[in-house]
Amino acid sequence: MSDPLIGIYPGTFDPITNGHTDVIQRAGRMLDKLVVGVAINVGKGPLFSLEERLEMVRVEAAAMGEVGTRIEVRGFDNLLVDFAKENNASVIIRGLRAVSDFDYEFQMASMNAKLAPDVETVCLMASDRHQFIASRLVKEIAILDGDVAQFVSPRVRDLLEEKVKNR
Numbered sequence: 001m002s003d004p005l006i007g008i009y010p011g012t013f014d015p016i017t018n019g020h021t022d023v024i025q026r027a028g029r030m031l032d033k034l035v036v037g038v039a040i041n042v043g044k045g046p047l048f049s050l051e052e053r054l055e056m057v058r059v060e061a062a063a064m065g066e067v068g069t070r071i072e073v074r075g076f077d078n079l080l081v082d083f084a085k086e087n088n089a090s091v092i093i094r095g096l097r098a099v100s101d102f103d104y105e106f107q108m109a110s111m112n113a114k115l116a117p118d119v120e121t122v123c124l125m126a127s128d129r130h131q132f133i134a135s136r137l138v139k140e141i142a143i144l145d146g147d148v149a150q151f152v153s154p155r156v157r158d159l160l161e162e163k164v165k166n167r
Contacts, residue, residue, distance in 0.1 A: 004032035007091035007122070008084045010076070012039050013053050014046040015156050017138055019130035021060050023095040026124055028067035035087045036061065040077040047139055047163055050075050056156060063153075081116035090119055097126045097134070143167075 009027055013020060013036075028034045038053050046053065054073055061071040076083040084092055092112060094105050102123075109121035126133075138151045142164045148157055 003088075005030075005091065006033045006035065006087060006089040007031040007093050008035050008037050008080070008087060008089045009093040010037040010039060010080055010083070012041050012046060012135065013057050014048050014135050015053070015138065015152060015160050016056050016060050017130075017133045017135055017152050017156075018150075019095065019097070019126055019133040020135075021064075021153070022127050022130050023093065023124050024061060024071065025064055025067055027093040027122075028064065028071055031091065032070065034071050034093070035089060036071060036073045037076045037080070037083055038073060040075055048159075052159070056159065059155060060153060079115065081112050081119055084119050085116065092119060092121045094121060094123045095126055096123045097131050139164075 007027055007030075009024060011020060024034065024036060036057050038050065038057055040050055048056065054075055057073045061068045061073060064071070074087070080092060084090075094109070096102060096105060105121075105123055109123075112119060112121060133151050138148050138160070141151075142148050142160045148160060152160065
């Protein structure tokens with residue numbers, strides 16, 4: 001029997017969007033196990049705490065049915081390739097929304113390949129309906145009292161509206 005195919009899907013998930021969940025679901029169908037790595041990333045000044053982001057991602061993953069049973073959600077604050085090794089992952093999953101993402105992802109994949117040649121980077125193109133969604137823009141819309149319902153799940157929308165209201 002061969003080793004299970006384990007992948008890492010890293011991100012800040014501040015908040016998790018429909019674009020993120022689309023990539024998680026698609027990657028989850030391709031892998032035996034998907035570890036969603038929630039970056040601590042205090043440098044980005046996240047709106048939600050690490051604990052809140054971990055819980056948000058866990059709840060969204062649990063709603064994915066059978067795919068959700070193969071998803072584990074963990075925080076990390078080290079090099080992505082080291083996090084991949086800690087989780088016995090041989091694949092890093094990245095989502096691409098636009099051509100502008102490609103340049104950054106290409107550089108990251110090249111650096112990660114130098115650091116960990118046995119870990120492959122696989123990029124999934126964003127689905128048509130999610131190409132334009134970015135957590136940064138979703139937060140901005142919410143802060144300006146706009147409707148984010150089409151960009152996040154109802155659960156995340158409620159959390160986001162509450163967080164923005166209590167800022």
